[in-house]
Amino acid sequence: MVALAGCRLPDNCDKQIFRYNESAGITSLDPAYAKDQSLIWGCTQLYNGLVRLDEQLQPQPCIACDWIVSPDGKLYTFHLRRDVFFHKSPLFGTSDSTRNVVAADFVYSFNRILDPAIASPGRWIFADVEGFEAIDDTTLAIRLKQPFSPFLSLLGMAYCSVVPHEVADHYGPDFRQHPCGTGPFFMQMWKENVKLVMRRNEHYFERDSLGHPLPYLDAVAVTFVVDKQTNFLEFIKGNLDFLNSLDASYKDELLTRTGQLRERYADRINMERAPFLNTEYLGFRMESPVAPLNDRRIRQAINCGFDREKMMKYLRNGIGTPGNGGIVPQGLPGFEQPAEYGYRYDPARAARLLAEAGHPHGKGLPPITLSTTSNYLDLCKYIQQQLGLLGINVKIDVAPPVALREQVAQGKSGWFRRSWIADYPDPENYLMLFYSPNRCPEGSNYTRYSSRTYDRLYTKAKATNDPAARAVLYRQMDSLLMVEAPIVILYYDQILHFTHKNVHGLRSNAMNALDLRYVTIDKRD
Numbered sequence: 244m245v246a247l248a249g250c251r252l253p254d255n256c257d258k259q260i261f262r263y264n265e266s267a268g269i270t271s272l273d274p275a276y277a278k279d280q281s282l283i284w285g286c287t288q289l290y291n292g293l294v295r296l297d298e299q300l301q302p303q304p305c306i307a308c309d310w311i312v313s314p315d316g317k318l319y320t321f322h323l324r325r326d327v328f329f330h331k332s333p334l335f336g337t338s339d340s341t342r343n344v345v346a347a348d349f350v351y352s353f354n355r356i357l358d359p360a361i362a363s364p365g366r367w368i369f370a371d372v373e374g375f376e377a378i379d380d381t382t383l384a385i386r387l388k389q390p391f392s393p394f395l396s397l398l399g400m401a402y403c404s405v406v407p408h409e410v411a412d413h414y415g416p417d418f419r420q421h422p423c424g425t426g427p428f429f430m431q432m433w434k435e436n437v438k439l440v441m442r443r444n445e446h447y448f449e450r451d452s453l454g455h456p457l458p459y460l461d462a463v464a465v466t467f468v469v470d471k472q473t474n475f476l477e478f479i480k481g482n483l484d485f486l487n488s489l490d491a492s493y494k495d496e497l498l499t500r501t502g503q504l505r506e507r508y509a510d511r512i513n514m515e516r517a518p519f520l521n522t523e524y525l526g527f528r529m530e531s532p533v534a535p536l537n538d539r540r541i542r543q544a545i546n547c548g549f550d551r552e553k554m555m556k557y558l559r560n561g562i563g564t565p566g567n568g569g570i571v572p573q574g575l576p577g578f579e580q581p582a583e584y585g586y587r588y589d590p591a592r593a594a595r596l597l598a599e600a601g602h603p604h605g606k607g608l609p610p611i612t613l614s615t616t617s618n619y620l621d622l623c624k625y626i627q628q629q630l631g632l633l634g635i636n637v638k639i640d641v642a643p644p645v646a647l648r649e650q651v652a653q654g655k656s657g658w659f660r661r662s663w664i665a666d667y668p669d670p671e672n673y674l675m676l677f678y679s680p681n682r683c684p685e686g687s688n689y690t691r692y693s694s695r696t697y698d699r700l701y702t703k704a705k706a707t708n709d710p711a712a713r714a715v716l717y718r719q720m721d722s723l724l725m726v727e728a729p730i731v732i733l734y735y736d737q738i739l740h741f742t743h744k745n746v747h748g749l750r751s752n753a754m755n756a757l758d759l760r761y762v763t764i765d766k767r768d
Contacts, residue, residue: 258461258462259459259460259461259462259762259763259764260460260461260462260463260464260764261460261462261463261464261484261485261746261759261762261764262463262464262465262466262482262483262484262485263463263464263465263466263483263484263485263486263487264465264466264467264468264474264477264478264483265281265284265285265465265466265467266467266468266469266470266471266474267279267280267281268281268435268436268467268469269281269282269285269433269435269439269465269467270282270419271419272285272286272289272419272420272422272430272433273286273406273411273418273419273422274286274290274401274402274403274404274406274424275355275356275361275363275365275402276363276364276419277365277400277401277402277404278364278365280664280755282401283401284757285439285465286401286404286422286424287401287426287756287757287758288426288427288428288441288463288757288759289330289422289424289426289428289429289430289441290401290404290405290406290422290424290425290426291305291306291327291404291405291424291425291426292305292306292398292399292400292401292403292404292405293305293306293307293310293321293323293349293383293398293403294307294395294398294399295399296396296399296668296752296754296756297752298750298751298752299752300396300668300752300753300754302395302396302398302399306323306324306327306344306405306425307321307322307323307324307383308322308323308324309321309322310322310395315390316387316390316391316392316708317373317386317387317388317389317390318384318385318386318387319384319385319386319387319394319395320378320382320383320384321346321382321383321384321385322381322382323344323345323346323349323380323381323382323383324344324381324448325343325381326343326448327343327344327425327448328341328342328343328344328425328446328448329341329342329343329344329407329410329423329424329425330423330424330425330426330429330444331429332407332409332410332423334407334409334410334413334423335407335409341446342407344405344425345377345380345381346377346378346379346380346381346382346383347377347380348405348406348407348408349375349377349383349405350375350376350377350383351406351408351411352403352404352405352406353369353372353375353385353403354375355406355411356368356369356402356403357369363402365400365402365403368397368400368402368403371387371388371389371391372385372386372387372388373386373387373388374386389705389706390706390708391705392669392707392708392710392713393667393668393669393671393672396667396668396669397666397667399667400666400667404424405424405425406418406423406424407423410423411423420433425447425448426444426447427443427444427447427449427457427458427759427760428441428442428443428444428458428460428462428463428759429441429442429444430442431462435467436467437466437467438464438465438466438467439464439465439467440462440463440464440465441462441463441464441465442461442462443458443460443461443462444458449760451761457760457761458759458760458761458762459748459760459761459762459763460759460762460763460764463759466483471490471492471493472490472492472493474486475490475492475493475496475497478741479508481743484742484743484746484764485740485741485742485746485749486740486741486742487739487740487741487755488738488739489560489562489739491618491621494560494562495560497741498560498561498562499560500556500557500560500561501556501560501561502516502560502561502562510744511743511744512741512742512743512744513741513742513743513744513746514739514740514741515738515739515740515741515742515749515751516562516737516738516739517737517738517751517752517753518564518572518573518574518735518737518738518753519664519735519736519737519738519753519755520572520574520575520664520665520668520753520754521572521662521663521664521665521735521736522566522570522571522572522662522663522673522732522735522736523563523566523660523661523662523732523733523734523735523736524566524570524660524661524662524663524730524731524732524733525613525626525658525659525660525661525730525731525733526651526658526659526660526661526689526690526729526730526731527542527657527658527690527728527729527730527731528654528656528657528658528659528689528690528691529690529691529692529693529729530691531657531658532657533609533611533612533657533658535600535602535608535609535611536611536657536658538600539726539727539728540596540597540599540600541596541597541600541602541608542728542729542731543586543593543596543728544592544593544594544596544597544600544633544635545593545630545635545728545731546586546728546731546732547586547587547588547589547590547592547593547596548588548590548593548629548630548633548635549588549625549626549629549630550588550629551565551566551567551587551588551733551734552565552588554622554625554626554733554734555734558621558622558625559734562736562737562739563734563735563736563737564734564735564737565734566585566731566732566733566734566735567581567582567585567586567587567732568581568582568584568585568721568725568732568735569582569584569585569721569722569724569725569732570663570673570674570676570677570721570724570730570732571670571673571674571717571721572673572735572736573735574753575665575668575669575670576668576669576670576710576714577670577710577713577714577715577717577718578670578714578717582718582721582722582725584721584722584725584726585725585732586725586731586732590632590633593633594633597633597634597635602634604633604634605633605634605635605636606634608634608635608636609636610636610637610638611635611636611637611638611657611658612637612638612639612640612656612657612658613626613627613637613638613639613640613658613659613660614639614640614642614647614650614651614656614658614659614660615639615640615641615642615647615659615660616641616642616643616644616647616660617641619660620639620641622660622733623639623660624639627639640656647659647660651683651689652683652684652689653683653684654683654684654691659689660733661689662736663676664755665753665754668753668754670714670717670721671701671704671705671717674701674704674717674720674721674724675687675688675701676688676689676690677690677692677694677697677720677724677729678697678698678701679692679693679694679697679698680698690729690730692724692727692729694723694727696723697720697723697724700716700719700720700723701720703716704716704717704720738751738753738755745764745765745766746762746763746764746765747762747763747764747765748761748762748763749761749762
């Protein structure tokens, strides 16, 4: 581990090398498959798209220097920079060759995402696109079948990165191991499950506000140690510059019960804490084989039958916000303030609801099985204990993550734990989970919730360009969900980034982006 994470590259001990560990591993550096955070972080360093989401989650120019949206919201016309070049590759002519990016490259890249042979999990992004057209080398037109106001945010996803046809076509499936983009870094070496090294792109097109070229770093080194306790110890020893999030194996060592950094680390570690667009919840399968779960009153009783504040304090060290609102987390447009609907701990109300449903003190209520993974077992046991005080007998079924996802998709679990991390920063990305045409197993409506009123509001909101009017519709849909209670909101997550005091300029946002363009590292002792 020391050999992999220590100094690092031959003859480069005076260089600025940002080191982090990715426990989840990286399976591909092809942006067409950038579905998970580990893959997105890797692709973010190697590629660019038309736009980039800033720290406030607003689309900003990237390869596109500006754009025009037609009055009907269906035609997007982008004007591209002329100074963007792909990383060097012999497939452009010689070993030191490159070429500039043109509009046709985006047409190729987007059609590649739609190609069934590629089987990209990002195909859904362009489901409502009528076509792409390179009007000339610096002008790209995208026409939608119907207006969709979050479309610019979609284009900020890693899936929408531009790739060169010469390299992608040459390598085919092996492009995952031979990435070629336009990003601030290029891949120098990748030994899978061991180490990834990305070097500074000397010809990168972006500059800082003073005109200095980006990025500042000389290289990025990523290791892939699976054990999170080992990851933590390597960070504490100074062999890693960055630690993302919090694991149960070391949360009490690093943080107090109230979520503050412990004093023994405060003089050498910085902690950044910010909202994360991730809602953790329990979902009910509607029309469940467990008859009582089909009664809205039982679902509502469960919702107000446990104390989320205590759960967050004692099981999460205060990291996150209790889920007392709807599915849409605070921080998205129209949701700057906490929701006026949802559930708080109210055992008296829960008891009344159980009695109204014909099960006073849980009498006659059969055991209800909650399916989860081992990472969330402590939360589920807490809920089990609290609901047990009301007479609700909860049994817990622990399954591997892959098995649980399959059970939920096939409708074999009546009550299950899930989370939703935003793909793009718009409430629609959460609310589409309950649109009836999106029902599993084909879509992501895992609860199989169906409501004509909800579907009508959803369809209307998607076609509405006015942000204020759309926000009103979003609130109505979120409120309706909480009344019907196909889900139990647990909490809204938070980002925790830990760095050493000599690391500066790390940027992120509520999507947990890893922006290394502005990072500098003071000389290590």
